[in-house]
Amino acid sequence: xxxxxxxxxxxxxxxxxxxxxxxxxxxxxxxxxxxxxxxxxxxxxxxxxxxxxxxxxxxxxxxxxxxxxxxxxxxxxxxxxxxxxxxxxxxxxxxxxxxxxxxxxxxxxxxxxxxxxxxxxxxxxxxxxxxxxxxxxxxxxxxxxxxxxxxxxxxxxxxxxxxxxxxxxxxxxxxxxxxxxxxxxxxxxxxxxxxxxxxxxxxxxxxxxxxxxxxxxxxxxxxxxxxxxxxxxxxxxxxxxxxxxxxxxxxxxxxxxxxxxxxxxxxxxxxxx
DNA sequence: CTAAAATCCTGGTGGC
DNA sequence: TGCCACCAGGATTTTA
Numbered sequence: 001x002x003x004x005x006x007x008x009x010x011x012x013x014x015x016x017x018x019x020x021x022x023x024x025x026x027x028x029x030x031x032x033x034x035x036x037x038x039x040x041x042x043x044x045x046x047x048x049x050x051x052x053x054x055x056x057x058x059x060x061x062x063x064x065x066x067x068x069x070x071x072x073x074x075x076x077x078x079x080x081x082x083x084x085x086x087x088x089x090x091x092x093x094x095x096x097x098x099x100x101x102x103x104x105x106x107x108x109x110x111x112x113x114x115x116x117x118x119x120x121x122x123x124x125x126x127x128x129x130x131x132x133x134x135x136x137x138x139x140x141x142x143x144x145x146x147x148x149x150x151x152x153x154x155x156x157x158x159x160x161x162x163x164x165x166x167x168x169x170x171x172x173x174x175x176x177x178x179x180x181x182x183x184x185x186x187x188x189x190x191x192x193x194x195x196x197x198x199x200x201x202x203x204x205x206x207x208x209x210x211x212x213x214x215x216x217x218x219x220x221x222x223x224x225x226x227x228x229x230x231x232x233x234x235x236x237x238x239x240x241x242x243x244x245x246x247x248x249x250x251x252x253x254x255x256x257x258x259x260x261x262x263x264x265x266x267x268x269x270x271x272x273x
Numbered sequence: 274c275t276a277a278a279a280t281c282c283t284g285g286t287g288g289c
Numbered sequence: 290t291g292c293c294a295c296c297a298g299g300a301t302t303t304t305a
């Protein structure tokens with residue numbers, strides 16, 4: 001279980017740009033048809049073949065590949081998806097569900113044991129990422145803007161932070177970490193927050209994501225890896241996530257695990273009262 | 274409107 | 290030790 005979130009996806013994108021920009025896709029093999037969402041597999045292969053990769057970006061937890069005929073190849077790794085570059089004659093990966101052949105003889109392989117990940121090929125990326133909320137690390141994501149967004153909501157904060165239409169890129173790990181840094185209980189209702197608490201949450205979200213990005217992401221059980229196969233380092237710096245029963249780094253009390261909105265949620269009952 | 278539950282998947286875990 | 294039921298988890302869809 002790894003759940004690539006904003007820092008992990010951004011790290012992967014950074015690792016893909018060098019080897020992939022300027023390459024042309026010469027063929028594609030889809031070994032699990034449900035992976036491809038927006039068109040039939042035959043149409044997908046026909047349409048992507050011959051397109052050159054001009055740029056690679058991240059939007060939320062999606063990877064967006066800008067292709068030379070104007071199409072966008074969009075990939076979501078969901079829980080256990082990995083993107084690996086391999087020589088074309090490398091042994092097959094056990095869960096390599098989609099293989100992109102490149103004009104330099106290498107392959108981009110989408111590997112996903114749980115088969116949750118998805119691949120899209122669209123002319124207009126809004127079809128896939130058009131409803132996402134703001135990017136939390138972007139310059140135009142301001143405190144005033146965040147206050148205005150929170151003031152429109154009244155539900156519990158944990159599910160709100162996981163809602164990609166509210167804010168893009170945060171998943172289970174960084175929602176828990178940000179709420180801990182802000183000192184706010186995951187079940188607090190959005191409409192009970194003071195201005196000061198909203199500001200603390202805003203700063204906490206950005207601090208946690210920046211730190212995780214500097215650590216090149218969080219790897220559990222080897223599921224998330226960078227393109228070169230290396231693991232992230234942020235698992236060593238987590239404060240509450242997956243730390244049930246261990247001491248809170250702030251007060252020393254035991255970290256608790258509860259379920260909020262159907263998701264495992266870790267927090268410190270004393271610091272996040 | 275919101276919220277909860279079902280859905281998709283399978284490796285890992287815990288119980289016996 | 291071996292078997293097996295069950296769980297996690299992002300996003301979407303369905304139900305209340």
